[in-house]
Amino acid sequence: DAGGVLNIGSCVSNAHIHGAAIKVAGIFAGRPLRGNYEEISDYILSRVGACGVAWGAMSQKAASIATGFNRLGVPAVVGPHGAKYRRAFMGRPDIKEDWTLIDATDGSKVYVEPGPQDLLVACETVEEAMPMMAKLCIRPSDTDRGRSIKLTHYIDLSQKYLNAYPPDWHLFVRTASDLPIATRNALLKKLEDEQGWKIDWKTKKIVEGPIRAYNPSFNPTNLERLIRRKK
Template structure:
């Protein structure tokens, strides 16, 4: 989800290029406020905007213009509905339970690339309260507040196994800053990972994380070993190079993965 103001480090084109890259990879992309207008200002060689090229539907490869800045609430609303539909969680008097579900299961990420107003930081904080991580542009470090982890293993309670266990650090941060749009794209792919990912879903996320890093930085992600829990998480198309990388890092598969992770225990 792209939101926030137009205080971009290098103009609105980078925002459109990020959206274009994600759409080509079949991500669901939504935008609101100034970000949605910035995306619409960019045109390709044929004079078409991304709104012309991609369907305005909430499905893989879809691009949705949510409307004005305050329509950001529809992003968190969609995540809340997932908890309501799939987990049958009631939508009254259980904020923490819904946020816990989103944090551990729903791979949503917000991007406020040009944030500069107090309203923008309030939107970011609102996303965080619902368990949705957010990436801000380099100027936004002037807010002087980032929610960063140390990159080490997290602890969750597995309801099914009825015990506390250590897991991979996903999502690694709640608010983090990216120096440029290339770093932002790679961070988006990384922050989409969740503790409850099944192996097929995690392998797809790893695929995008690795290929984005190779495309823009010409190397493997330096922290990839943290996010591969077992060999089943390795995408088939990249298996040889990732296995070689993991051997160099001394990687070992995790003995157990939580089936129903939660922070509420």
């Protein structure tokens, strides 16, 4: 009701945010919590669309809080002062091997879009940070409706604060239903003209171009022990 931003108190109250992410895995997915940090963080990294922000003067305590979120599988955006610690966890979308996940349903390996691309990244300005936060909420297990909402935020915030389309928005499109409803036709046209994708305009479906097709039963994980049945 208040716009999705909640002040929970002083910095030591960050444990409540960690707990909220852990409860998603514990309550909604029924994952056991005791002695199971690895599986919980793997679940959050692949499924929970959360992103932390540590802006302003970067104390050692603030830096450790951001790192604590990273350990749990939650990306964090820090301000320009965060660069003084000379540490960042940034991904390389051009390295295909870095973006291969296991489908726990059958053990197959799936090349996925870079989401989240970074775990700890510094932004120089608030205008740069706003679309970055939206981008880091994208997850491989997003439904098409969820991905559509996230892409809407990513593109709209980039246009509002940077006056441009994000240079990598097409990487996160798996199917036409991933695209924002209001601008779907225009975005399909951009994909065809700028990225060389093949579009069936009669059915308004993407024929060729995405990194992978949308699979609603995709069960992503990085842990081989969670494979239910190998092929």
